[in-house]
Amino acid sequence: MSETATIDAERLRGWIGREEVATDVVSADLVAKFNATFDVDAPFPQTGEIAPRFIHFCLTPAIRPMRALGRDGHPLRGGFMPPVPLPRRMRAGGFVAFRDDLRVGDTIERIARITDVAVKRGRSGALCFVTIENRIAVAGRPVLTETEDIVYRPDGGPAGPGKTPPAAAPGAWSRPQPVSPTLLFRYSAITFNGHRIHYDRRYAQEVEGYPGLVVHGPIQTTLLYRYAHELRGAPPTRFRFRALSPLFDDDAIALHAEEAAGGGLKVWTAKAGGPVATLGEAEWD
Numbered sequence: 033m034s035e036t037a038t039i040d041a042e043r044l045r046g047w048i049g050r051e052e053v054a055t056d057v058v059s060a061d062l063v064a065k066f067n068a069t070f071d072v073d074a075p076f077p078q079t080g081e082i083a084p085r086f087i088h089f090c091l092t093p094a095i096r097p098m099r100a101l102g103r104d105g106h107p108l109r110g111g112f113m114p115p116v117p118l119p120r121r122m123r124a125g126g127f128v129a130f131r132d133d134l135r136v137g138d139t140i141e142r143i144a145r146i147t148d149v150a151v152k153r154g155r156s157g158a159l160c161f162v163t164i165e166n167r168i169a170v171a172g173r174p175v176l177t178e179t180e181d182i183v184y185r186p187d188g189g190p191a192g193p194g195k196t197p198p199a200a201a202p203g204a205w206s207r208p209q210p211v212s213p214t215l216l217f218r219y220s221a222i223t224f225n226g227h228r229i230h231y232d233r234r235y236a237q238e239v240e241g242y243p244g245l246v247v248h249g250p251i252q253t254t255l256l257y258r259y260a261h262e263l264r265g266a267p268p269t270r271f272r273f274r275a276l277s278p279l280f281d282d283d284a285i286a287l288h289a290e291e292a293a294g295g296g297l298k299v300w301t302a303k304a305g306g307p308v309a310t311l312g313e314a315e316w317d
Contacts, residue, residue, distance in 0.1 A: 038117075038158075039116075039117060039118075039151050039158055039160065041149070041150075041151040044114045044115075044116060044149045044151070044160065045149045046114075047113070047114035047146050047149055047162075048146055048147065048148060048149055049145065049146065050112055050145070050146045051143060051144065051145045051146075052112040052143075052144045052145075053141065053142070053143050053144075054092035054141075054142050054144070055092070055139060055140065055141050055142070056091040056092045056139070056140055056142070057137070057138070057139050057140070058083050058087065058091070058134050058135065058136055058137065058138045058139075058140060059136070059137075060076065060077040060078070060079065060136050060137070062087070062090060062091075062222065063077040063081075063083050063084065063087065063136055064076055064077055065218075065221075065222050066083075066084055066087050066090060066222060067084065068218075069215065069218045069219055069222060070084075070254065070255075070258070072084075077136045078136060079135075079136050079137040080135055080136060080137060081135060081136045082133045082134075082135055082136075083133065083134040083135055083136055083138075085130065085133075085254075085257060085258075085261075085267055086128075086250070086253065086254040086257055086258075087134065088134065088140075088142075088168055088176060088178070089223060089250045089253075089254070090222050090223050091140060091142065091168075092140070092142045093223060093224035093225070094107045094224075095224065096108075101226060102119075103119070103239075104119070104120070104121070104227060104228055104229070104235075104240075105225075105226030105227045105228040105232075106121055106226065106227055112144070112146075113146075113162065113182075114146070114149055114162060116160045116162070116184040118158060118159075118160055118184040118185055118186055119184075119186065119187055120184065120185050120186065120187065120240065121182060121183070121184050121227075122182070122183050122185075122249070122275065123180065123181070123182060123183075123249040123250065123275060124161065124181040124182065124183040124274070124275055125181045125272075125273055125274035125275055126178060126179050126180045126181055126253075126272075126273060127178070127179045127270070127271070127272045127273075128176055128177070128178045128179075128270070128271050129176060129177050129178075129269065129270050130175070130176045130267070130268075130269050130270070131174050131175060131176060131177075132170075132173065132174070132175045132176075133175070134168075134170065134175055135170075138170045139170065139171075140168050140169070140170055140175070141168070141169050141170075142166055142167070142168050143166070143167045143169075144164055144165070144166050145164065145165045145167075146162060146163070146164055147163045147164065147165050147179075148161070148162070148163040149161070149162050149163075150163075154185070157185065157186040158185070158186060159183055159184070159185050160183070160184040160185075161181060161182070161183050161184075162181075162182045162183075162184070163179060163180070163181050163182075164179070164180040164182065165177065165178070165179055165180075166178040166179075166180060187239075187240070187241075196307075197276070197277060197307035197308075198307060199302075199305050199306060199307060200288065200300060200302035200306065200307055200308045202288060203288030203289045203290045203298075203299075203300070204289065204290040204291065205263060205288070205289045205290070206286050206287060206288045206289070207259075207286060207287055208284070208285070208286050209255060209285045209286055209287050209301070210285070211247050211251075211279070211281055211283070211285055212281060213231070213233075213245055213281050215251070216230045216231060216245055216246075216247065216248065216251070216281060217230075217231050219248055219250070219251050220248070223248075223250070225248070229242060229245065229246040230245055230246055230247075230248055231245065233245055242278065242280065243280055244280035244281050244282050244283075245280060245281040246278050246279070246280060247278070247279040247280065247281065247283075247285070247309075249273075249275045249310060252273075252275075252279065252301045252309065252310040253271075253273045253310060253312065255287060255301070256273065256287060256299040256300070256301065256310065256312040256314075257271050257312070257314065259287045259289060259299055260289065260297045260299050260312070260314035263289055263297065264297065264314075264316065266316060268296075268297075268314035268315055268316055269315065269316055269317045270314070270315040270316075271312060271313070271314050271315070272312065272313045272315075273310055273311065273312040273313075274310070274311050274312075275309070275310050276307065276308050276309060276310065276311055277306070277307045277308065277309050278309065279301060279303055279306075279309045279310075280303075283303035283304075283306070284303055284304040285301060285302070285303050285309075286301070286302060286303075286304070287299065287300075287301060288300050288301070288302065292313055292314075294315070295315075295316070296313055296314050296315040296316065297313070297314045298311070298312070298313055299311075299312045299313070299314060300312065
């Protein structure tokens with residue numbers, strides 16, 4: 033019997049439609065730590081100032097006691113998230129549409145809803161994709177909508193067997209983007225992310241089979257969004273992103289960009305001589 037067949041897909045699909053409501057505050061302290069993590073030298077934030085985009089990744093984290101965490105540092109499955117019987121979880125991609133800005137001092141409400149659960153078979157074995165729609169508002173004012181795609185997969189190396197993807201082409205614009213264990217640790221801290229692949233080198237190498245510490249997908253997404261903003265001089269109103277291959281803390285990483293159809297920008301991360309890691313598309317109204 034295949035591994036895919038042992039997963040009760042119909043039971044997991046019973047989680048479709050479940051909702052979770054959470055609140056949080058866009059504190060000045062969090063904004064200051066976010067800016068410092070992304071190497072922005074700015075005065076201490078004041079109430080009412082516009083908060084940086086993608087700080088919502090740091091808000092309403094899952095807060096669980098230590099006994100309620102799995103071996104990987106993520107909360108145990110069940111409750112809001114379906115109990116997928118696969119040990120490894122990663123953010124596969126997503127889409128964010130911004131309608132307004134968050135501001136320092138805002139109290140936000142996030143309504144999360146599971147919109148799809150799909151079991152498939154990939155080259156690494158069984159895969160389970162969970163799609164979540166997040167709606168974030170302040171005092172009833174919609175601020176952004178995000179679609180989040182989470183993938184669960186079995187053990188067996190970072191990507192499983194298969195062909196090596198081709199090296200990424202250089203963009204019309206590109207620049208080096210240093211990463212370090214300190215950056216990964218700081219980002220894990222401000223997002224309250226206990227996933228051990230980002231800070232526990234021994235676990236990342238000996239248990240999950242990676243050559244080093246894994247650079248968070250949300251770090252790459254945030255860097256690419258900020259790069260598109262820098263190139264165009266205005267923040268994108270829509271941003272789509274997809275994780276294609278991992279990056280590690282000792283990789284020589286660069287950000288790349290080129291014009292896309294419809295007036296947007298295609299942006300991506302890649303290490304020197306390596307494949308596209310995270311691919312994004314920025315659009316403006």
